[in-house]
Structure formats: C-alpha cells, structure tokens
Amino acid sequence: MISLQNVTKIYPGSASPALDQITLDIEKGEFVFLVGPSGAGKSTLIKLLFRELLPTKGEIYFFGRNLARLDKKALLNHRRQIGMVFQDFRLLKQKTVFENVAFALEVLGKPPKEIEFKVAEVLEKVGLAGKEKAFPEELSGGEQQRVGVARALVKDPLLLLADEPTGNLDRNTSRQLMELLETLNAEGTTMVIATHAWDLVDRMQKRVISLNQGRLVRDEKRGTYGHEF
Amino acid sequence: MNFNSLRYCLRQSREALKRNFWLALVTSCIIAVSLIILGGFLLLAVNVAQVMRDVQSNVEICVFLYDDADQDWLAGELQRLEGVETIRFVSKEEGLAEFGRSLGDAALLAGLQGENNPLPDAFRVTVTDAELVPALAQTMRELEGVEMAEYGEEFVGELLKITGWINRFLVVVGLLLALGAVFLIVTTIRLSLMARREEIGIMKYLGASDWFVRFPFLLEGLAMGWLGNIVAVFVLAVVYGKVASTLQQDAFAFFLRPVTSPEQLLPVFLGLLLLGTCMGGFGSLISLRKFLRV
Secondary structure, eight states: OEEEEEEEEOOTTOSSOSEEEEEEEEOTTOEEEEEOSTTSSHHHHHHHHHTSSOOSEEEEEETTEEGGGOOHHHHHHHHHTEEEEETTOOOOTTSOHHHHHHHHHHTTTOOHHHHHHHHHHHHHHTTOTTOTTOOGGGSOHHHHHHHHHHHHHTTOOSEEEEESTTTTSOHHHHHHHHHHHHHHHHTTOEEEEEOOOHHHHHHHOOEEEEEETTEEEEEETTOOOOSOO | OOHHHHHHHHHHHHHHHHHTHHHHHHHHHHHHHHHHHHHHHHHHHHHHHHHHHHHHHTOOEEEEEOTTOOHHHHHHHHHHSTTEEEEEEEOHHHHHHHHHHHHTOGGGGTTOSGGGOOOOOEEEEEESOGGGHHHHHHHHHTSTTEEEEEOOHHHHHHHHHHHHHHHHHHHHHHHHHHHHHHHHHHHHHHHHHHHTHHHHHHHHHTTOOHHHHHHHHHHHHHHHHHHHHHHHHHHHHHHHHHHHHHHHHOGGGTTOOOOOOHHHHHHHHHHHHHHHHHHHHHHHHHHHHHHOOO
16 A cells, blocks of 8 residues: 655755655555654654655655655545544634534535535544534543544545644543544554554554664564664 | 535635625725726726817818919819818908907908908818828828818827826826735735634645635635725716716716717726726735745
8 A cells, every 4th residue: 555665855954864765565454653752753754655745765655656756636636545633633723523524524525415424423433422513622632632533534534644643642541542543443444653652552562663763673563662762 | 626615615705804804895995996096097088088089070171272273173182082071162251251250359350351361262171080180181282282281280189198198197096006905905815814824734634625725815805806896886887977967967068078878888897897806816816826835
C-alpha cells in the first residue's frame, strides 16, 4: 500500500536531514506505531505520507503511484483517501460535534441526507452518540479527540494518520482512544500513529517503526516502544 | 463543484457577510458612490453626444459665390452632390437684410445697400447626414465660381474640445474611486480570510479543492459589488428620470432634449452592472491570490 524508497527530507536552511534515507513498506490493514524522541522525524514522515511535503530525495508510492508526480486532481484524491488526527484536535469551536464531523463531508460535496446518516453512524462508532449538539469546549479532552477521529473516519479513509493523538490526554483516556483505533483497524482501516505513549505501544504489541535523528533504527512486526533513546 | 458544494459556499458567504456586516456595507457604499459618479458621467456623455448630433445636423453649409459665378450651373452641381438635402439661393441683398435682422438694428448697415454691399451671393445648403458636412464643404470649395464654403467648424471644434476635457476629468475621478473601492474589497476579503484561517487549514486536511476554499470569498466580493451596483443603478435611474422629466417640461430648456430612449440608456446601466460585478470579483481575486495559500 505504502512504499518509501531511500526517502530523505532536508528542510530549507537546515544542515541535517529531518529524515535520512528511509526505506520501508506498509501493507493494507496494518497498525503501525512511529516512535522516537522529539525531532526524530515522525511528524515529517506523516506530512510526507499526506503529501503536505515532498521528499528532497527518494520516492514515496501510495498504491503504486509516486506521490511526487501527482497532478492537482490526483493530489486531491490522495488526500481524500486519508484521515488525519492531530494532537491538538483542531476542532472548530463555533461548530457543534455534529457540524464538525459533517464538515468533512460538506467539503467533499456530499448530499445532506448522506451526511446526516454517516455522521450519526460514525458518532455511534466512536461512542459519542447523544453529544451531537455539544460544542467542543463542553467536552472532555478524550471526547474532543474522539470527535477528531470521527471527522477523520467519516469519509471512509483507506489510511488514518495520527500525529501524537494522545499527547493532550491522560493515561486512561489515551488507553480508551487506542482501543478505539484498534477496533477501527480491525474493521479495515490502515493506521499509522506517531506517539510518545510508550506504555500503550508496549501493551498493544503492534508493528513499531523507530526513528532517531531522521534515521530508521528499528522496525519490528510486534514491537515495543524500546529504550534506545 | 456540485450543487451541494455550491449550497455550502453560498452559506459560507452569507455568514461571512453577516460577520463583517459594517465593513461590507461601507465597501458597497463606496462602490455605489464610484459607480454613481461614473454612471453620471456616462449619462452626461450620452446626452452631450446627442447635443453634438443635434448641433451638427442643424449646421448649414454656406457657399459664397464670386460675382461672376454661374448661379444656375452651380445650383445644378450642388443639387447633384450626394448627401445634399436642400439648397436655397440667398442674394447679396437678402444676405444683408438677414445680417441686419441678426444685429437687431438694420440702421447700423445704412449706406451698405446696392453697389456698396460687401456681401457675396450665396447658397445655403442642408445635408442629410451631419458627418458628411466637412467632406461636402471641401468638394463645394473646389467648384468653379465658389469663393468659400463655411459651416462654423471652429464652433463645433471648440464644443468638442470642452466636452472632451469634461469627459476625461470625470473618467479619471470615476476610475480613482473605483480603484479605492477595489482596495476596500481586498481589505474586507482579507479580514474574512483571517477570521476563517483555522477553518481553511482544516479544509485542506479534509481534501477540499482550491476552488471550494476560494469560492465563498469570491462570492462575498461579488455580493458587495452587486449591492453597490443595485444602489448606484437605482439612484441614477431615479435622479436621471427626475432631471429628464423636469427638462422636458421646462419651456426655457427647450434646447436641452435629454436622452430617454431605452436603446441609448440600457447599455449605460448594463455597463455599470458589469463594472460593479467585475470590481467585486477583481477585488476578491487579488485578495485570494495575495493572502490565501491552498
């Protein structure tokens, strides 16, 4: 599904690469943790997969298509196949839970009936049924992140990218969120999650790709967070 | 962009206009004022053009003859020229009498009768089309026995020069105002963009197309342009209608016949509508190009 070949990313004005000659493959349906200290290159890798950035060297393929060679329309289609979850949730404060999730479908020009049906379905799935009319500030951090997950999922993405999704959540809420992501993965959505939550990584025993100073230092099928950094 | 997207964009524009209501209103008012000035100039120009046509169509060519000219032959030649409508022979005696009447006191010309009459015999020629006057006058000057052929080109020239200056002045003022209005639209749209910066950032992550992001802002600018337009066209139509009907009823202003034909007025009003729309769209596009990276 995803293939990175000798991918290097150097930001303008920076002497050292944010990512240095990364080669890896991710299969459809996998659950992958990206781990490593701050500045290891996890967020850069997420941005490259979303094609928010282009690699300085090397190629990234998504279902066989080189992401560097996408025209505008293909780029739009690529991004529509990906759901993004952020550490700071990025919800619109003036919109209700329903409106925040519906926004993802409105942007794609879906009809109101379909929006209503799908939003209700996905809110049920993430455990937020009954909170449709609440505003983000009336929700707990965990609930807000569930809205973020619902917004990413409502358009049925093939891949869900999450950058530190539990970064602003307490341990218990983080565990519940990871369980939710695991369930969604079991239903077929491929997950790539950058995280510092070592206890959850250790407990879930999923594939772990470890980065340090832009280099791939470990890639284990059923790994742990590791203590190399 | 499908119907659902269009509906979403319309809703977004409406919300943005509500949020920046006063700024949008001021922008629309400035657009209206600049269009009223520009439209007023255009209506003036249409009327001046009509006055010019009237003046020119009333212009007679005065063909002065040498004393030994063959009047019958010349009358035939003049009649044969294409575009000549009527010719009237004015003898030197009639000419002097007319001149006396125009001075208001024939006694002033005492002693100029008979052999002392300095005026030549003449033909007064009217033409079918005012535009033919200069060329016909030139042809007549070349006929044998014709001393000169005049039609008051200096007067017409002066009139054209003055109206040209007035037109240019009004165009410059109107364009400066229009430019000011466009910059105000740029500012309003920029504020709108800043208010929705977070939303635009999220839209990108949700896979919104560039046009889906841009279209509500373009609509917002167009709406301001249209509002200004409607106000300007309404004000101009009412004021012009009043002025025109007053002039038509005023016996002392019989020489000023305002243009009232829809064929001449419609292009002015349609042109204003188009201009206001373009100003709105142009202002939005500048702002989107400058401040929105999607």
